[in-house]
Amino acid sequence: MPHWLDLMLSSLGPLLLAGLRFTVPLTLLSFxxxxxxxxxxAVVRLFAPTPFAAxxxxxxxxxxxxxxxxQLFLIFYGLPSVGIVLDAFPAALIGFTLNIGAYTSETIRATISSVPKGQWEAAYSIGMSWSQVMRRTILPQAARVAVPPLSNTFISLVKDTSLAAAITVPELFQAAQRIVATTYEPLILYIEAALIYLLMSSVLSQLQVRLEQRLGRYGGFLEARA
Known part of the structure; x- marks a missing residue:
């Protein structure tokens, strides 16, 4: 067996284990x-008074x-200087959550704004409150439009979790770095890590396509009934 293949097979278990223990939970929780x-x-920006929106x-x-x-460095390495000390995983979770929250808020805000005003007026005309209009009419329609960009954000997050290695989270990429430190084979190990990320992204992309197709059929059914 070639040396490179033997090395990849022997390191596959530790890399997958690190992915299951840290990369996947970090991705799911932070998203x-x-x-x-x-x-x-998004709701605050659209509907709250100006000071809160600001x-x-x-x-x-x-x-x-x-x-x-x-942002990760500021949270993990910067906050201890003011007395706030966080472990690596919670620091990464906070950093990714705040970052994802900022990006998804713009997506959600845009999709809510894209719902025609007539939908609001029709819902109010049958006696719905603001919260009922949002929950029963606006958000379901906005969610269908938001799925593609939010799915792209999720897939990007899977790859971005590799940045957590910089603050010592023992996720997939740092597991590869640790093996490199003992084997001195950076090219083989980093290629293997890249292939695992590529596989995860490809699977998620296929799931995204199927979800969009299903939502597209559902949206077409609603439009036909309307």
Whole structure:
């Protein structure tokens, strides 16, 4: 067996284990929390009084305008200087959540704004409250439009979790770095890590296509009934 193949096979288990223990949970948790944060931020920007909207606009401006790696360093290495010490995984989770929240808020805000005003008027005309209109009429329509960009954000997040290695989170990429430190074979190990990320992204892309097709058929059915 060639040396490179033997090395890749022997390191595949540790890399996959690191992915299952840290990369996947970090991705799922930060995206879920970031999506909820993004929804709150979008609603505040659209409907809250000006002072509150200004605060969340500032938050979005900061986190969309600075590199994610810098944000992670500020949280993990910077906050201890003011007495706030976080472990690596919680620091990464906070950093990714705040970053994803800023980006998804813009997507959600745009999709909510894209819903025709007639939908609001029709819902109000049958006696719905604002919260009922949002929950039953506006958000379901906005969600269908938001799926493609939000799916792209999720796929990008899977790859961006490799940045957590810079703050010592033992996820997939740092597992590769640790093996490189003992084998001195960076090219083989980094190619293997890249292939695993590529596989995950490809699977998620296919799931995204199927979801979009299903939502497209559902949307067509609703339009036909309308």
């Amino acid at each position: 879920s929390l970031g999506l909820m944060l993004g929804l709150v931020v 605060v969340v606009r500032f938050y979005v401006w900061i986190f969309r305008g600075t590199p994610l790696l810098v």
